[in-house]
Ligand SMILES: NC(=O)C1=CN([C@@H]2O[C@H](COP(=O)(O)OP(=O)(O)OC[C@H]3O[C@@H](n4cnc5c(N)ncnc54)[C@H](OP(=O)(O)O)[C@@H]3O)[C@@H](O)[C@H]2O)C=CC1
């Protein structure tokens with residue numbers, strides 16, 4: 031039986047009327063539904079049992095007030111959230127984002143995506159996401175510490191090593207995880223693996239910092255290999271200059287690529303000579319320790335700074351969007367294609383708008399969707415959970431091998447479900463492979 035476009039529209043009309051105004055959530059669901067609704071024509075049980083409908087309704091949405099004192103002793107009020115989307119295949123798992131843009135729609139889209147991403151890793155992790163509309167930019171360390179402690183003072187009652195295990199995301203790195211872990215331990219008097227991305231001295235895992243960016247490039251390499259190509263000598267645009275961007279740039283460089291750009295929310299830098307390891311290390315120090323702006327790179331290394339723009343107008347072979355959602359619009363995708371871009375691997379979550387994804391797929395650009403390409407980070411978090419549960423720690427070399435194997439198996443799962451004979455639609459493959467595993471678990475539980 032053929033799926034009619036109206037089936038997808040009908041499904042989306044219902045979803046939009048139940049979740050008004052949540053545009054990012056609508057966008058993420060539409061992207062999955064467009065592949066899953068046709069697929070369910072031949073897999074009727076998932077439609078009969080309303081599996082997609084169930085996965086689109088979070089198990090629970092937790093929202094709370096976060097009060098803290100700034101350095102001038104003013105009381106500040108923020109809103110914190112945890113979206114526990116689905117725990118059919120394991121405890122809720124997913125990052126915390128601290129950014130002014132954070133709202134329920136953004137976190138619902140992220141928790142929804144996380145559910146399928148975690149499924150693709152093959153590890154026992156459900157999907158969740160959380161955060162707050164707190165802006166760490168310009169805050170002192172003491173302010174960040176007080177905010178994190180206040181945030182955890184409410185969150186602690188909703189999380190636990192077998193319940194829900196948050197980690198970092200935009201605005202939440204090792205420092206913030208340390209403050210939150212310390213507060214959890216203080217309140218509960220328990221030392222458990224309740225957060226991942228912890229420091230190595232207190233239960234963290236080697237390779238977690240590198241895992242998302244490295245994994246994104248491993249997926250790219252596997253995709254190129256399946257198309258009888260390689261990364262050697264290719265020019266690469268990277269957006270962002272945070273955790274994912276810097277480690278993606280580093281791994282691409284290690285594989286012989288030439289990195290031309292990095293960016294932040296003020297604009298992008300274009301280095302015609304390419305980023306060396308020394309320059310990437312300088313960016314890491316700028317962003318993590320000095321909390322500076324990417325424009326300073328241009329002054330330091332004599333590169334171009336393009337204020338208020340994204341890097342997609344620069345000619346390249348490969349694009350690695352690693353900053354945030356919706357950073358490649360339809361016209362950006364068309365520009366990239368016109369300038370010769372032949373592969374895109376999404377380090378950020380949902381960085382490409384639907385029109386952009388369609389343009390890439392129509393042009394047969396190799397396109398690695400976020401839920402597959404950036405799954406290395408949460409996979410390493412899953413391995414951190416295993417280490418914590420077993421009260422042991424594995425070495426970096428061992429974990430690197432595990433990360434490489436997990437990324438290859440994610441690639442192969444997506445390839446198997448998305449290969450259309452001559453061209454692989456990895457977006458479709460990731461949706462089907464991710465959905466099927468969670469869906470089978472949902473079916474096993476009956477109506478719950
Ligand atoms: N960390 C992880 O393990 C994982 C992260 N991701 C995703 O990767 C992306 C980046 O996360 P991560 O590197 O951890 O975060 P960081 O906070 O380390 O870095 C974020 C980077 O993106 C830029 N950025 C943020 N918002 C915007 C915006 N609205 N416009 C332009 N640039 C922006 C930031 O610039 P500025 O300094 O100006 O804010 C910064 O360069 C996110 O989509 C995240 O969800 C996905 C999987 C795992």
Ligand SMILES: O=C(O)CCC(=O)C(=O)O
Pocket residue numbers: 123124125126144147195196197198199226379404405407408409411
């Ligand atoms: O490691 C984790 O649990 C968080 C990863 C994450 O937030 C993501 O994959 O988007």
